[in-house]
Amino acid sequence: MDSAEKKLKRKQSFQQFCRVFFGRGLIVKFCLGVAVLFVFVAIFAPLLAPHDPTEVDTMNRYAKMFTKGHLFGTDKYGRDLFSRIIYGSRTSLTCSLLSALWAAIVGSTLGIIAGYKEGWIGKIIMRYVDIQLSIPPLILSMTLAVILGSNIFAIAIVLGIGAIPGYIRMAYSNVLSIKENDYIVACRLVGQKTFKIMFKHLLPNCFASLIVIFTMSLGLTIMVESSLAYLGVGLSEPMSAWGLMVSDGFGCLTTHPNVALIPGFCIMLIVVSFNVLGDGLRDALDPKLRGKL
Amino acid sequence: MTDNREILLEVKNLKTSFFTQAGEVKAVDDVSYYVKRGEVIAVVGESGCGKSVTQMSVMQLIQTPPGKIVGGEVFFEGKDILKYDRFSEEMRAIRGGGIAMIFQEPMTSLNPVYKIGNQLSEVIMCHKGLDKKAAWAEGVKALAAVGIPDPEARMENYPFQMSGGMRQRVLIAIAVACGSKLIIADEPTTALDVTTQAQVMDLLKSLVKEYGTSILMVTHNLGLVTRYAERVYVMYAGKVIESGTCEDILMHARHPYTMGLLNSVPRLDSERSQDLVAIDGQPPRLSELPPYCSFFPRCPYACEDCKQGKPELQEIGPNDHYAACWRIEEILKNAEK
Amino acid sequence: MPKNEKDLILKVTDLKMHFPIRKGLLAKTVGHVKAVDGVSFEIERGKTFGLVGESGCGKTTVGKCVLRIYNPTGGEIVYNGKDIANYSASEMSPIRRDIQMIFQDPYSSLDPRQSLKSILKEAIVCDMKPHGATEIEKRISELMISVGLDPIMMDRFPHELSGGQRQRLGIARALACNPDLIICDEPVSALDVSIQAQVINLLKNLQKQLGLSYLFIAHDLAVVRNIADNIAVMYLGHIVETMDSDEIYAHSIHPYTKALLSAVPITDYYEEQKRQRLPLEGEVPSPIHAPSGCPFHPRCPYATDKCKEKMPDLTERMPNHFVACHNV
Numbered sequence: 001m002d003s004a005e006k007k008l009k010r011k012q013s014f015q016q017f018c019r020v021f022f023g024r025g026l027i028v029k030f031c032l033g034v035a036v037l038f039v040f041v042a043i044f045a046p047l048l049a050p051h052d053p054t055e056v057d058t059m060n061r062y063a064k065m066f067t068k069g070h071l072f073g074t075d076k077y078g079r080d081l082f083s084r085i086i087y088g089s090r091t092s093l094t095c096s097l098l099s100a101l102w103a104a105i106v107g108s109t110l111g112i113i114a115g116y117k118e119g120w121i122g123k124i125i126m127r128y129v130d131i132q133l134s135i136p137p138l139i140l141s142m143t144l145a146v147i148l149g150s151n152i153f154a155i156a157i158v159l160g161i162g163a164i165p166g167y168i169r170m171a172y173s174n175v176l177s178i179k180e181n182d183y184i185v186a187c188r189l190v191g192q193k194t195f196k197i198m199f200k201h202l203l204p205n206c207f208a209s210l211i212v213i214f215t216m217s218l219g220l221t222i223m224v225e226s227s228l229a230y231l232g233v234g235l236s237e238p239m240s241a242w243g244l245m246v247s248d249g250f251g252c253l254t255t256h257p258n259v260a261l262i263p264g265f266c267i268m269l270i271v272v273s274f275n276v277l278g279d280g281l282r283d284a285l286d287p288k289l290r291g292k293l
Numbered sequence: 294m295t296d297n298r299e300i301l302l303e304v305k306n307l308k309t310s311f312f313t314q315a316g317e318v319k320a321v322d323d324v325s326y327y328v329k330r331g332e333v334i335a336v337v338g339e340s341g342c343g344k345s346v347t348q349m350s351v352m353q354l355i356q357t358p359p360g361k362i363v364g365g366e367v368f369f370e371g372k373d374i375l376k377y378d379r380f381s382e383e384m385r386a387i388r389g390g391g392i393a394m395i396f397q398e399p400m401t402s403l404n405p406v407y408k409i410g411n412q413l414s415e416v417i418m419c420h421k422g423l424d425k426k427a428a429w430a431e432g433v434k435a436l437a438a439v440g441i442p443d444p445e446a447r448m449e450n451y452p453f454q455m456s457g458g459m460r461q462r463v464l465i466a467i468a469v470a471c472g473s474k475l476i477i478a479d480e481p482t483t484a485l486d487v488t489t490q491a492q493v494m495d496l497l498k499s500l501v502k503e504y505g506t507s508i509l510m511v512t513h514n515l516g517l518v519t520r521y522a523e524r525v526y527v528m529y530a531g532k533v534i535e536s537g538t539c540e541d542i543l544m545h546a547r548h549p550y551t552m553g554l555l556n557s558v559p560r561l562d563s564e565r566s567q568d569l570v571a572i573d574g575q576p577p578r579l580s581e582l583p584p585y586c587s588f589f590p591r592c593p594y595a596c597e598d599c600k601q602g603k604p605e606l607q608e609i610g611p612n613d614h615y616a617a618c619w620r621i622e623e624i625l626k627n628a629e630k
Numbered sequence: 631m632p633k634n635e636k637d638l639i640l641k642v643t644d645l646k647m648h649f650p651i652r653k654g655l656l657a658k659t660v661g662h663v664k665a666v667d668g669v670s671f672e673i674e675r676g677k678t679f680g681l682v683g684e685s686g687c688g689k690t691t692v693g694k695c696v697l698r699i700y701n702p703t704g705g706e707i708v709y710n711g712k713d714i715a716n717y718s719a720s721e722m723s724p725i726r727r728d729i730q731m732i733f734q735d736p737y738s739s740l741d742p743r744q745s746l747k748s749i750l751k752e753a754i755v756c757d758m759k760p761h762g763a764t765e766i767e768k769r770i771s772e773l774m775i776s777v778g779l780d781p782i783m784m785d786r787f788p789h790e791l792s793g794g795q796r797q798r799l800g801i802a803r804a805l806a807c808n809p810d811l812i813i814c815d816e817p818v819s820a821l822d823v824s825i826q827a828q829v830i831n832l833l834k835n836l837q838k839q840l841g842l843s844y845l846f847i848a849h850d851l852a853v854v855r856n857i858a859d860n861i862a863v864m865y866l867g868h869i870v871e872t873m874d875s876d877e878i879y880a881h882s883i884h885p886y887t888k889a890l891l892s893a894v895p896i897t898d899y900y901e902e903q904k905r906q907r908l909p910l911e912g913e914v915p916s917p918i919h920a921p922s923g924c925p926f927h928p929r930c931p932y933a934t935d936k937c938k939e940k941m942p943d944l945t946e947r948m949p950n951h952f953v954a955c956h957n958v
Contacts, residue, residue, distance in 0.1 A: 009785070182739035185699060186800075190807055191726045191756040200752075204743040287743060287787040339822035340793075456913055486684035486849065488910045491893035495909065513823055516852075516895035519902045543899040557827035558897050559856035561879045568834065569856065571827035575792045 021284040028280050031273035038270055042089040049083035053240045062256050073258050075248065081259065084240040085266060091241040093270070095152055096221040099159035104214050106160075107167020108206070112198050114168065115175025126172065129165045137162050138231075141224065145233040155234055159221040166213050174206035208282050215278030219271030242267050298329040300368075301507050302351070302392070302475055307365035309343075309350045312358060318580045320346040320360070322531040328475060331505040333498070335518040335539075337554075338528035339576050344511045347528075348477050352388055353379035370474075390420045393468030395461065397480035402464055403452040409436075409463055410448030413470065420471045435470035436463070439496055458489035465496060469504070476500070478510045482517070494521055515558055519543055524613075527551050530577050530587035533606065537614035547609055547624055548616040549594045586619065594620050638708075639811055639843045640673040640696065645705035645715075647691050651918065663917050665691040667867040668705070670944070673811070678837065678844040680858030680875065682851055682890075684914055688867040689847045693813040696845065697729055698722055709811070727757060730804035734816035736796035740788040746799060747784040750774070753806035773802040776839075778832060794825035801832065805840070814846045818853060830857055851878070851894050860950075863887045866917055866925035869944060873951040883953045886926050924956070932957045 022028050041048060050069070057078035065073045072081035114125035132140070141158050148154035178184070179202065187197050226243025228234030230250075235241045242263040249260030283289045309321040320343045328334050338344040349355050350362050353375070367375045369391060377384040388394075396402045403412060413435065414428035423431065429448070436444035439462045452460055461481060468476050478497065482490035498521055500506045512518065518525055518539065525542040527535040527550065535548040546552045556570040574591040583589060585600045592599070599619045606615040609625060618624065647666040650659040666688040673679040681689045695702045698714060707715040709729070714722065733739035740749060750770045755761060771781040777798040788796055797817060804812055814833065818826040834857060836842060848854045854861055855875045862872040863886065871884040882888055885908075892908040912929050915921060921928050927937040936956050944952040 180738075181741075182733040182735060183741045186731065186733070186739060186803060187752070188699075189697065189726065189729075189731055190753040190803070191723065191758075192752060201741050201743075205741070287745075288789045339824060458913060486914070487851075487890060487893045488684060489913065491907075491909065515823065515897045519897050519899055520895035540899050543897060554823055555897060557824050559827070559830065559850075559852040560898070561852045561855060561891065561894060561896050562898065562901065568831055569827035571831055572824035573828075575794060576822060576824070 017284045020286075020289050021280045023283060023289075024276070024280065028276055031276040034269055034273040035277060038089050038093060038266075038273075041086055042093050045086050045090050049080075049086045051080035051083040053079060053083045053087040055079060062252070062259075065258050072262050073256070075245075075259050076252070081245075081262060084245060085242070085263060088240040088242045088245060088263065089266070091152055091235060091239060092222055092225070092243065092267075095156050095159065095225055095235075095241070096218050098153070098156035099221045100163065100214055100217045101160075102157070103160035103163035103217065104167055104210065107164040108171040108203065108210055110164075111168040111171025112175050112202050112206070115172040116179055116194070116198055116202060125168065129168050132161075132165050137224075138227065141228060142231060142233050145228055150233065150235060152235070155225060155228070158228075159224055162224060163213075163217045163221065166217065167210065170209050170213055171206055174209055175202050178202055178205045204285075207285060211278045211282045215275045218274045219267070222267050222271070298331060300327050301330045301332075301370065302509075303327040303368040304347070304351060305366045305368070307347060307350055307367065308363045309346055309355060309360060310363050311360045313580070315580050319531050319582070320579055321350060324365075324528070324531075324533050326526050326533065326536070328507045328509055330474070330507055331501055332524070333501060333508045333510070333522050334524045334526065335522035336509065336511045336526045336528060337513065337515065337518055339513060341576060341579060342528045343531040343579070344528045345479050348394070348479055348509070348511055352392060352394060352477070353377070353384055354388075386420070389416060389467070389471050389473065391473060392475045392477060393471065393473035395464045395468070395476060395478045395481050397483050400452075400457070400460070400484070403460060405452050407451075408448065409450050409452065409455070413448070413463065413467060416467050417470050431470055432466075435466040438469050439463075439466045441466070456489075457485050458493055461485065461493050462496065465493075465500070468506075469500065472504075473506065475507045475509065478508060480512055481510065483512075483514070490517075497521075515543070515555065527554070530582055531579060532587070532603070532617065533615075534588070534618070535616040536606070537610070538612050541610060541612060541614045545610070545614075545628070547614075547621060547628065548618050549592045549620075549624070550588050551616075553591075553593070586617075594618075594624065596620070637675050638672050639675045639710060640845070641706070641708040642672070642692070642696065643670045643706040643708070645669045645692065645695060645707065646703045647688070647695055647700055648703045661918065664867050664920055665917055666695065666702075667920075669864070669867070669869050670705075671862055671869065671872065673843050673845060674859075675810075675843055676837070676841050677859045678846050678857055680846045680848065680854035680861040681864060682848060682854050682861060683864035684849060684890075686866075686914055686917065687864040688917070689864050690815055692864075693731070693815050693845060693847050696811075697731055697813055727807035728809050729811045729813065730807055730809040731813045731815060732797075732800050732804055732817045735820055736793045736800060737788075739800050740796055742788055745785055745787055746774075746779075746791075749788075749799065749803060750806055753803045757807070769806070773806055774799075776805065776836070777802045778828075792825075793821050794828060797821060797825075797829055798832065801829075801836070805836070809842070811843045811845065814844055814848075816848050817846075819848060819850060826853070833857065851890060852896075855879070863890065866914065866920055868925055868941070868954065870926065870954045871952065872944070873948075877948075877951060881948070881951070883947060883951070883958055884955050885930050885932055924954075 060074050060078040061076055063070045063074040067073060070080050070082065072085065074080055110125050114122040141162050144158045144161060145155065148158060184197060184201060187201060222243050225234055225241065226247045229244040230247035235244055245263035246260050253260050305325050307321055307324045311318040311320055324347050336344045351367050355362060362375065366373050369387060374387055410429060410432055413432035414425060417423060417428040417431045418425065433444045433448060436447055441447050441459065441462055482493050485493060494517060497508055501508060522539050524538055525536065526533050527542065529550050535542065535546065535551045542551060546555055553572040557572055559569055572591050577587055585602055586604055589595050589599050604617040604619050606617045609616050609621060645666055646668055648662040648664050651661045651663060652658065653660045669692055671679060681692060683689045691700065694700045696707055698717065702715050705715060706713050747770055750773055751766055754766055754769055770784065774781045779795060779798050818829050821829060830853065837844065846854060846858050855878055858875045860872060861875045861878055862869045863884065865886050871882065871887045882891060889908045889910045892906065896902050910929055915928065923939045924937040924942055927933040930937065934957060942954045942956045944954045947953050947958055
C-alpha cells in the first residue's frame with residue numbers, strides 16, 4: 001500500500017477518533033481546555049506566579065480576595081494564595097498523575113495475570129489484595145509515608161500503592177469474563193503467545209472499566225494527599241499543594257472561606273475535567289462507537 | 294371445510310418505527326394478520342425481520358423512546374386495544390389475562406430470587422383477585438396441568454433448580470392459570486433441545502384442544518411450523534410478504550423469498566449428495582431499506598420492473614393465500630406448468 | 631471395507647473426560663462429572679464425521695479434548711499416527727496449528743477491538759516464520775476471497791458484519807493456519823436459515839478444494855446429515871449409534887436415535903402429517919448422577935433389567951453400522 005493511502009487512512013481514523021471524543025458536546029471541549037490550562041500553568045509556574053509562594057508577609061495576613069497584588073488574597077502567614085495555587089498545581093498534578101499511572105500499570109498487569117493464570121500466581125496476587133484491603137488505608141499510607149519520606153515521588157508511590165487493589169480487582173473480574181470468549185481460545189489455537197493474548201486481547205477489552213477507575217483515582221489521590229498532609233506525614237509546609245492548602249484553610253473556613261475554597265474549587269475542576277476526558281477517551285477507543293455516525 | 298371460528302385478535306396495518314440518530318427505522322411496516330379462537334398460527338422470518346417487534350407492539354411493550362407505534366389498529370375480542378394507554382389498567386388486564394407471552398430465554402423470564410410458587414401465585418392473585426392461599430392452590434393445579442411432576446414440591450423450587458424445559462412449562466402454566474385466551478410464543482423452543490422442544494410444543498398444542506386457547510408462535514424453524522401451525526405469515530424486512538395455510542406455504546410457496554427459504558433448509562429425508570440452495574447475500578439492515586421491494590438485492594427473479602415501488606399483498610389462491618411480489622403472475626404461470 | 635491406518639487422520643479410542651467436583655475449604659474431590667465416558671471413533675482424511683446429541687451429552691467436550699484444550703482423563707487420541715492425548719504443551723506446539731476450530735457463537739469468537747485485517751494477520755503471523763508485509767496482505771486477501779468476503783472490508787470491525795459474515799471470518803481465521811482437521815462446533819446453529827445454507831455450502835466447497843477433514847459437532851440432525859459422511863449419536867457421554875449418514879433417516883436402530891429423529895419435524899407438509907411420533911418422556915439426567923448400565927434406560931420404552939445393570943457395547947449390526955443396545 002502506498003504511503004499516500006496510508007496517510008489518508010490515518011487521517012480518517014484520527015477524524016473518527018475526534019468525532020467520538022468530542023461527541024458529548026461543549027463540555028468535553030471545556031474540560032480539555034481546563035486540563036490543558038492547568039498543565040500549562042504547572043509547567044510555567046515560575047513565569048506566571050506574581051509572588052514567591054513561600055514568601056511570608058506577616059503584615060498582610062488573611063488579605064481579602066481581589067486586594068491589590070493578591071488576586072485570591074493571602075493565608076495565615078500572609079503568603080499570596082494565587083501564587084500558591086499556581087505552584088500547587090505542579091505538586092498536585094505530578095503527584096496524582098504519577099501515582100495514578102503507576103498504580104494503573106502495576107495494578108492492571110497484576111490483575112490480568114491473576115485473572116488469566118488462575119493457578120498459584122493468581123491466588124497469591126488475589127490474597128495480597130485481600131490482605132492490603134484488610135488494613136485501614138490511611139494507616140497503611142501513613143506508615144509507608146513515614147518509611148519512604150515526604151518528597152513528591154515518595155508520596156506518589158505511597159498514594160499509588162493505595163490505589164493498586166482497585167485496579168487488580170477490576171482487571172481480574174473483567175478478565176475472568178473476557179477469557180471465556182471464544183476468541184481467546186481461537187488465539188491459543190493459532191499459537192499466539194500468552195503474553196500477547198494478555199496485552200493484545202485482554203487489556204484492550206477491559207480498558208473501558210479501567211479508565212473509569214483511573215479518572216476516579218486522579219481525584220481521590222489529591223484528597224488522600226491532603227489528609228496525609230493534615231496528619232503531618234505527607235507533603236509538608238512550606239511546599240504548596242492543593243490538598244495541603246485545603247486542610248490548612250479548613251480551620252478558618254467560617255472567617256476566611258477563600259483560603260480553603262479556592263484550592264478546593266481547583267481540585268473539583270480538575271477532577272471533573274479528568275472524568276469527562278476519561279469518558280471521552282473510553283468511547284473513542286471503542287471501535288463500536290467509533291464506527292457509528 | 295368452512296371455518297366458522299370467531300376472530301380473536303386482528304391486527305390491521307400496524308406500523309412501528311424506531312427513531313434513532315440515523316433516522317426512522319421502520320421495524321414493522323403495515324402488517325396485518327388475524328388469529329381465530331383455537332387456532333395455531335405462525336409468524337416466520339429471519340432475525341431482524343420485525344416478527345418479534347410486531348408482537349411486542351400488540352402487547353404495547355415497545356420501549357418508548359426510541360420505539361413508537363405510529364399507526365394501525367389491534368382488535369382483541371372486538372376492542373381496539375391500541376387505544377388504551379400502555380400503563381392503563383385495561384392494558385394490564387389484557388397482558389397475562391387475555392394475552393400471555395412466552396419468551397425465548399426461559400432463564401431470564403423468571404426472577405431468580407423468588408420461588409416458582411411465589412411468582413405463580415402473585416400473577417394469579419393479580420389477575421383473578423384470589424387470596425394468597427387460594428392462588429397457591431390454583432398454581433399447583435396449573436403446574437399439574439402443564440405436566441410438571443410433583444407440582445406441590447416444585448412450587449417451593451427456585452428457577453435455577455429447574456431445567457430449561459421445566460421453566461418454559463412454568464411460563465405456560467402462568468398463562469393457563471390466568472385463563473389467557475391467546476398465547477404469543479416468541480421463539481419458545483429455540484433455547485431447548487429437540488426432544489424437549491417436542492415436549493413443550495406438544496403441550497402447547499394440547500392447550501388448544503383442551504381450553505380452546507389460540508397460539509401465535511413466532512419462529513424461524515420451518516419444521517415446527519409444518520408440524521404445529523394451521524396458518525403461516527412469512528415476514529421479511531418489516532413486511533408480511535406471503536401468507537396462507539400451512540399446506541399452501543410449505544408445499545405451494547409462490548413468493549421467491551419463501552421458496553428460497555424452503556430450499557435452504559437441510560432436510561432429513563432428501564438425497565444427501567445434493568447441495569443446499571442458499572439465498573445469496575445478507576439479510577437487509579432495516580435502517581437501509583430501498584424504496585422498492587426489500588428482497589430485490591437477493592431475489593433470483595429480480596428485474597428492472599421490480600423497482601417500481603413496494604409490492605402490495607394480493608390474493609393468489611383460495612384459502613386466503615396472499616403474496617407480495619411484482620412478478621407473481623409469471624411465477625404462478627410457471628408453477629402451473 | 632478394510633481400512634489401513636494410513637488414511638485415518640484421527641482415531642479416538644476409549645476417550646474419557648471426567649471433571650472433578652470439588653467442595654469445601656480444601657477443595658476436596660467429592661465426585662466426578664463423567665462428561666465423556668469411553669468414546670471411540672475414526673475420521674478418514676478428507677471426510678466429515680458428524681457428532682450429534684442434545685446439550686450436555688459431551689459432544690463439545692470431545693471436540694475440546696481433540697484440540698487438547700482439555701487434558702483427557704483417559705484414552706487415546708491418535709492424530710496422523712501419533713497419540714497426542716498426553717502431549718505436553720511444548721510437544722503440542724508443532725501440531726497446534728494443524729487442528730483448528732470453528733465456533734458456535736459468531737459474536738464471542740471475534741475480538742471486538744480488532745479489525746478483520748488484524749484478526750487474520752494474527753493467525754497468519756503466529757507460525758513464527760518470517761513474513762513480508764506485502765505477502766501477509768496478499769494472503770489476507772486470498773483468505774477473505776476464499777470464504778466469500780470482499781477484501782475491501784479488511785479495515786472494518788466485527789460489529790459491522792452480519793452473523794453470517796462473522797462466521798465466514800471465523801472460517802478464514804481457521805484456514806489461515808493451513809489446518810488438516812477442523813473441529814466445527816455448532817458452526818451454523820446461531821445463524822438464520824438462509825445463511826445456514828450458505829455456510830454449509832462454503833464448508834463443503836472448502837473441503838473439496840483443500841482436502842480438509844471435519845469433526846462436525848451439532849444438535850441439528852438435518853444439518854449434520856447434510857454435511858457429514860458418518861454420524862455418531864451421543865447420549866450422556868457415550869456414543870449409542872454410528873452409521874453412514876444416508877442410513878440415519880430410514881435405517882436407524884437405537885431407540886434414542888429414533889426418538890431424536892421423530893422429534894425433528896420435517897418441512898414436507900404431507901410427509902410430516904404421515905410420520906409416526908415416538909414421544910420421549912422426561913429429561914436428560916445430569917451427568918453427575920448418570921444412571922447405571924445403559925444411560926438411556928430410564929427413558930427407553932424397551933428397557934429391561936439387563937439394561938439397568940450392564941452398559942451395552944457398540945456392536946456392528948449392519949455393515950459400518952454400530953449400535954449400543956441390548957434389545958436390537
